[in-house]
Amino acid sequence: MSIIARNISKRFGDFTALDDVSLEVEGGSLTALLGPSGSGKSTLLRIIAGLETPDGGEIEISGQDATALRPQKRNVGFVFQHYAAFKHMTVRDNVAFGLTVRKRPRSEIRERVAELLRLVQLEAFADRYPAQLSGGQRQRMALARALAPDPHVLLLDEPFGALDARVRAELRDWLRRLHEEVHVTTIFVTHDQAEAMDVASQIAVMNHARVEQVGSPTELYDNPATEFVMSFVGDANRVGEAWVRPHELEIVNLPTDGAVEALIERITTYGFDARIELTPGEGEPLTIQLTRERLEQLEVEQGQIVWVQAAAERTFA
Amino acid sequence: MRKYLLRSTALGYLLIILIGPLAMMIWRTLGDLDGAWAAITSHNTLLAFKLTLYVTAIAVPINTVFGVICGLVIVRSTFPGRGILNAFVDLPLALSPVIVGLSLVVLYGANGWFGFFGDHGIRILYAVPAIVLATVFVSLPFVAREVVPTLREIGDEQEQAARTLGASGWQTFWKITLPSIRWAVVYGVVLTAARCIGEFGAVLVVSGNVEGKTQTATLRVDDAYQFAYGNYAPAYGIALVLAAMAVLVLVAMTLVKPREEAA
Numbered sequence: 001m002s003i004i005a006r007n008i009s010k011r012f013g014d015f016t017a018l019d020d021v022s023l024e025v026e027g028g029s030l031t032a033l034l035g036p037s038g039s040g041k042s043t044l045l046r047i048i049a050g051l052e053t054p055d056g057g058e059i060e061i062s063g064q065d066a067t068a069l070r071p072q073k074r075n076v077g078f079v080f081q082h083y084a085a086f087k088h089m090t091v092r093d094n095v096a097f098g099l100t101v102r103k104r105p106r107s108e109i110r111e112r113v114a115e116l117l118r119l120v121q122l123e124a125f126a127d128r129y130p131a132q133l134s135g136g137q138r139q140r141m142a143l144a145r146a147l148a149p150d151p152h153v154l155l156l157d158e159p160f161g162a163l164d165a166r167v168r169a170e171l172r173d174w175l176r177r178l179h180e181e182v183h184v185t186t187i188f189v190t191h192d193q194a195e196a197m198d199v200a201s202q203i204a205v206m207n208h209a210r211v212e213q214v215g216s217p218t219e220l221y222d223n224p225a226t227e228f229v230m231s232f233v234g235d236a237n238r239v240g241e242a243w244v245r246p247h248e249l250e251i252v253n254l255p256t257d258g259a260v261e262a263l264i265e266r267i268t269t270y271g272f273d274a275r276i277e278l279t280p281g282e283g284e285p286l287t288i289q290l291t292r293e294r295l296e297q298l299e300v301e302q303g304q305i306v307w308v309q310a311a312a313e314r315t316f317a
Numbered sequence: 318m319r320k321y322l323l324r325s326t327a328l329g330y331l332l333i334i335l336i337g338p339l340a341m342m343i344w345r346t347l348g349d350l351d352g353a354w355a356a357i358t359s360h361n362t363l364l365a366f367k368l369t370l371y372v373t374a375i376a377v378p379i380n381t382v383f384g385v386i387c388g389l390v391i392v393r394s395t396f397p398g399r400g401i402l403n404a405f406v407d408l409p410l411a412l413s414p415v416i417v418g419l420s421l422v423v424l425y426g427a428n429g430w431f432g433f434f435g436d437h438g439i440r441i442l443y444a445v446p447a448i449v450l451a452t453v454f455v456s457l458p459f460v461a462r463e464v465v466p467t468l469r470e471i472g473d474e475q476e477q478a479a480r481t482l483g484a485s486g487w488q489t490f491w492k493i494t495l496p497s498i499r500w501a502v503v504y505g506v507v508l509t510a511a512r513c514i515g516e517f518g519a520v521l522v523v524s525g526n527v528e529g530k531t532q533t534a535t536l537r538v539d540d541a542y543q544f545a546y547g548n549y550a551p552a553y554g555i556a557l558v559l560a561a562m563a564v565l566v567l568v569a570m571t572l573v574k575p576r577e578e579a580a
Contacts, residue, residue: 080474085475
């Protein structure tokens with residue numbers, strides 16, 4: 001159940017939302033569309049679902065041209081940021097909706113709904129209305145509803161964006177486990193790089209209406225193709241013309257070749273990790289990431305002037 | 318202190334403007350209960366009430382369907398004329414009913430654009446069709462005016478979700494859109510019905526006001542008042558029945574509405 005987008009373009013008035021974008025998503029994979037707001041990621045997702053019409057290009061779902069298909073014929077499950085719960089229906093009727101409109105036999109609907117409510121752990125809430133659920137529960141209901149008609153693909157538009165941090169982390173884990181269980185081809189849109197790295201097996205980084213790079217989380221972190229990917233996926237320091245990851249910067253006691261003199265502004269520790277923020281003589285502020293152990297060995301303190309050296313650096317054309 | 322001032326202002330206003338006249342009417346009716354009852358149950362009064370209900374029964378469904386369609390077009394569609402449509406829906410609120418009546422007389426009169434109905438023996442003016450047309454015209458905006466803000470407020474995400482779940486446009490309308498706006502529609506229907514029952518000016522102009530034939534309940538009240546010769550009980554009695562009908566509709570609605578909001 002693969003998804004292919006070919007040369008998709010979309011404009012809203014003067015604004016270019018998508019500029020000749022192509023993307024291939026393998027069947028059964030879990031892909032994140034990652035990018036800042038306005039990068040076109042939601043528009044691409046909505047075009048795949050058929051909720052927007054592209055100005056040019058083609059969409060293929062499971063090897064079939066879906067460009068001209070109406071959304072109800074595409075067999076996609078779509079989850080909205082703000083749940084889009086049917087407020088006048090119980091949780092049970094919400095989940096059953098996709099089956100009811102397909103006029104499936106009642107016994108089949110009853111079984112399928114019970115199975116899905118179990119999967120999203122909402123059995124006890126079947127007779128409640130969406131207004132009586134928490135945000136996280138509503139989003140789980142929306143997921144069950146999207147999965148009920150056995151869609152070829154599952155599309156999630158910032159699914160955790162409206163939830164608080166704790167529920168968000170829970171649902172993230174839960175989505176990953178669900179995907180291992182159900183194995184439906186899934187694309188989800190997010191602007192949170194940690195979320196994308198955490199959940200997805202493949203990430204497509206988008207910026208200014210284009211896809212900058214597609215790859216696994218480690219590929220993107222280790223071998224970013226562009227300056228934007230370098231700075232957006234994971235933290236990065238800019239040293240002159242080069243880019244360096246925070247863990248690739250080292251503090252040395254003696255000035256060596258290429259070392260930069262800098263003033264320690266702040267030292268913070270968080271569990272096992274430590275961070276040192278520095279201001280170099282010239283250029284942008286730097287952040288070094290290291291272990292607590294290493295920090296203690298270094299014996300540095302705030303206000304001290306040290307030498308900073310890059311163990312590895314990258315430059316982009 | 319200010320709290321009480323606000324409350325007594327609101328209540329005092331209601332008392333003087335609304336409750337005072339109604340109370341006076343009830344008082345006068347009670348003064349000659351037999352006379353009022355005789356007027357209410359007289360043959361021609363019953364026919365007038367029947368005509369009012371008949372016209373209301375036609376106008377309300379027409380304007381409900383039109384109002385919902387209109388609301389959907391104004392809020393959901395993107396065609397360029399929807400702003401003009403939105404403005405035109407309000408026209409009956411701005412126009413005096415007398416003007417509505419006169420314009421119908423001109424349109425369907427012997428020399429009007431639609432005068433050919435009369436040439437073919439189909440009576441529009443000074444007959445029931447004209448009363449229905451006038452009533453439909455003046456009661457047109459209420460459903461649309463209630464539906465438009467509700468449609469805006471609920472947004473179209475639920476409808477989009479329904480589409481991705483495999484629902485056709487028709488299924489989406491019946492299962493998602495209509496249930497979401499049902500209280501707006503109910504409220505619009507109540508206001509439309511109240512307006513239909515109470516319409517006077519436009520109907521007066523186009524109906525001919527023939528007792529027992531083209532006389533609606535409001536026209537009957539006016540007749541009873543004009544030709545009271547000092548005996549006002551019949552007019553007050555009929556008017557009271559009309560007022561009671563409107564109050565009943567409103568009470569019925571307030572009784573069903575809170576149940577929904579608690580869910």
